[in-house]
Amino acid sequence: MTLILPVIMAGGAGTRLWPLSRDSMPKQFIALLEDDLSTFQATLLRVKGAPFLPPIVITNHEFRFIVAEQMQVVGVEGQIVLEPERRDSAAAIAVGALLASRVAPDAVAVALAADHVVENAAAFRADALAAAEFAATGLIVTLGIVPTAPSVAYGYIEAGEALGDARTKRLKRFVEKPDAATAQGYLDQGFLWNSGNFVFAAPTMIEELTRFAPDVIAAAREALDGATTDLDFIRLDGRAFGRAPRISIDYAVMEKTQHAGVIAAGFDWSDIGAWDSIHEVMDKDGDGNVLRGPVVALDTTNSLLRSDEMLLTTIGLTDMVVVATRDAVLVASKSAAPHVKRLVETLKQQGRPEATEHLRIYRPWGWYQRIDIGSRFQVKRINVKPGAKLSLQKHFHRSEHWVVVRGTAEVTLDGSVSHIHENESIYLPIGCAHRLCNPGKIELELIEVQVGSYTGEDDIIRIEDIYARA
Template identity: 45%
Template structure:
């Protein structure tokens, strides 16, 4: 059985600020272990019994394409990256993925996964996904409901109805039920009633179905979405591992979620057990208990990370004394906490967050305030990733700025010019190939050069190790928009 992993990588993750930013959301961060959440999502499908895995497919926004491509490359799993010109929620994203999956007349089972969730028990996840794949291959649309262990008000719920055995020859050890209904995030008393009743599961956002089954279902439920996606797909183009759909056509696509567009309608037709003309396929939910979390806020991250005997979680340069149930993370500077309980303390190069664990859902309000004030800390980190590497603005003042630049092996910056600033480049390690005006030359460790204002220039790394250098900018205006690009291998 061919399974096509589909990773939906949208959302800004504002509740995990300041680690997560609009331009570098939580799925790109290594919050648990060395892998980013996106990398962990791709890696956890390895080893599903009886399954042949297609290369991963990621659906994401244009601005994240190079970071995601690099993260897949580091995994040794280059795949297909379908680029959305603008966000239209999960139903159009899945429709694009299904169209991509059938382009060579294949019809794989799609395993649809959000890029920013955590699953701790990988063997349990793989066992249940393997069971879901059998039902999906047989024509069902399968979702996985998380077995609740608390009256959680931050999740939607799915009620499991009548048992769904599939065909008589199909044995599914894990109980699978027809989807009786979806319900929105409840209040506490309702959530407790759901927990006591026993047939309600948390909505995980995980799905399985054949590509053709999804396309048939979206055609019945939301033909306007299918038409817009099909048009955008037909008018799109491929660029290496990137697949671009037509921007104008996709802009006409309505925004809707998988749940609203299709799943809730299947719940209303739970007695339909076939995909005959005009009939929806069966919607099936399978319970999943595998240490799942959507890591929707800092308290959720604290819950899934290993703790000391006092319930504390620390990462980075952190010292605690007489603290309990506290999460303290440092990206650089020493963080010291004394005599505190139930706090979250997060240090980054340009921002520090201190919040009580009961108020972590309100972190988004800080991000909203930053945006209203026009402050960049709400959207970008001090360290900014580019397709060629990264730069970190380590110091700045009136008419000057200092950056630490890292260019990955083979990386090439655009051929460019600045109207308002000059630049001094000092190589710390590696080798730089410099184009300055009409000349091209190499710089090695401890060597430097000067780029006068208005001079065409380019920086490249011809070596096999990272190029690290210090750039000192000086001039009347130092904004990133003071760039005139003449040539750019990344098509910017």
Template identity: 50%
Template sequence: MKKEHAVIIPVILAGGSGTRLWPLSRECHPKQLLALVNDKTMLQNTLLRVQGLQGVGAPIIVCTEEHRFLVAEQVRAMGIVATIIIEPVGRDTAPAVAVAALEAVRQDEDAVILVLPADHVIGNEAGFAEAVARGASRAGQGRPVTFGIVPQSPHTGYGYIKKGAEADGEKPPVFTVDCFVEKPCLEKARQYLDEGYLWNSGMFLFQAAGFLATLKEFEPGMADCVARAYAARTHDLDFTRLDSVAFSASPANSVDYAVMERVRDTVVVPLDCAWSDVGSWEALWEIGKQDENGNVFIGSVLAEDVTGSYIHAGDKLVAAIGLSDYVIVETKDALLVAAKDRTQEVKTIVKRLTMEKREEVRLHKKVFRPWGSYERVDSGERFQVKRIMVNPGATLSLQRHFHRAEHWVVVKGTAHITNGDQSIILTENQSTYIPLGAKHRLENPGTIPLEIIEIQTGSYLGEDDIERFEDLYGR
């Protein structure tokens, strides 16, 4: 027997690399895990948004292997309980949603899933909650629901939804979907704006079991691969791992193409709010708090005769003179300068960095790990210096290197070090030498963060020169 009000389970899609927001967004630390609009990350803002909804269950987050510990730490910092599912490989949004739907059905066979990207900005939280409530009743009846943003401009970076007839005569109205439209040229976008089209937000409400049945009808191969991957799932610490072979065999496709554009009873709920998928630096400028000259400045910025610009100073003072409609983004290892209306082309720079195998496309100088973080301080021929921070109670893997030796100096805190056959305790200003090939491990037995300086020397200093023997984090 169906429940009168099915529980809504938020499904947050936290994969993706956010290449158009380079150099802040990197493969190993993408935009959804960055604080871009306030003191919370995009993921954390999304979690807060769904906490304010009526009748919601604990969220399901789908993320990648590489980002799992960052996701888990950000969830923990919010004091929220969530199911975190790891995608073995990226297969676009349809398989990710299908996996989450299987988990939702396991929790509640009548569950409705609210599918949300982790990296959206929504200005009107009350309006969002009201739109979800209106959509939930239709989704509970088995009708797929999408949310269409009332356009603020003839934007060429979004897909559009053409509304059909009013669905049920209620006020404010919801509509049937006439069709989904690809990202248009500017002339078409202006036409769509005049004709009352909506932006396609990529946010959906489905009855979980109904979504799975529809996917099986239209994409049986995908449905089978996902079902097998989920059936063979394992649990690792706080994560749910899917079977890699089965999931990797799934075709890649988006929810839009696999399901939404094929079903005929879809309902669109208009959402009139300040919304952005933060797909470029220009988008961040649009939603930022602009000064009297139309500028958005982050960090230490000095500007003279600058208008309509977005300047983000990460670590250094950025001074700008006589600029109009520019984007400047500074980090410790990269500087982006671009005309504001060409920031979508940042992905071209990222492609070049990838082709040249530049580390700046993947990592910041400060790299987060499940045990803490490390930051590259200096490097040269046959040497590298890092600043390592280990969280209280955390332990690195027992490991060894074939091409480098290491010298550790404790700057702050207490270190428990395994060095070959030795087990030693070091405190501030004490040090130890790890010979090439020696098994070693670093632990923080204290209650404050442990900080050490690591000096590496050797013929090869890459992060892949590591053999692990024991690891608490399953790497």
């Protein structure tokens, strides 16, 4: 049996699913569908166990602790590679191929996006193994998806002659996202959707990158050669990686190579690239609606309505998307859902923090959430995991007052350690060296009141940190 090394790309932003998906917590790490798993975790579980080897996960350095925690939750170990910046899929796959050639030279790699939905994991595994047999002969095999409709959201693949079985064929050509009429023509001609998932032997991918995208593979090789170890992470050399052209693997290699095949996948698939595709894959009520959270809908049909906390009510809507989070609401027609990315760009140009950051910000020790902010003050809710510890730090522009709501806080204040229990508090004056730790078995929750001339997150001087951020 051919061994398969998963290379999972988990560094994207997913702005088309704003306001739920943002730069601070993108869609691949959010439980979007029916269960409590993120699509990243579901991807990990699909490739857990033989014939799959422990994965290589390539992600942005900002997501390193989220990735590590979500891998731990589902019991998957692997290597986590940190990109200093986003350079698109060609650079990520180049790094994955180079690393795969070093750690598992006899295996075949499968490059997978972390934000796709696959309905039948057993069929996926069977298709990946079938593709691996062809990849071992020197082909780069893409997993093509049998279209269910003439979609304009996906690129298409035209297959050529068969390569030994009815489903696996030589890849004849890629075509870009079409208009509606062209998409119908592709559907009639038996074209496949391009899933963006590829199976290949590392030497084959490296050779084709060297032939067609030498700048990409050279930058990836130098970035990997100059990589450092940061806790359990492999941190690529930033200067070298930044020289990689920003280009997808489709443009860099797949549209040019003569060594490509395609297998018509036997599993249901969606890239959940926009809210209309989320509506398509989720269970609906008798009126065709997807309702999540505290939602009441009257005379509403074929719509997606989702709220995190606040009551969301609608009357007389058809083919709409309404998504409410703690700090932002999206209202759009389903047909306009793919254009949410353009809305997010507008918000960024206006300097709106809601474009990129959630109210709840995750850290390796837990999370914090802003409750209120005004002139010379800010109030936060802070949650610290059992055994976790914040950095030893100080501030130059603010004092802090901590009130414990749940659990026990171990507080270091200028070298003195004390334990603060529920309904007790402690004052931290400006300039003091302080640290917060949760020594207990349950989560620690407290309210933090900041007072001072400046309460920004960059007024933190880390003196010592177990997460290597000092």
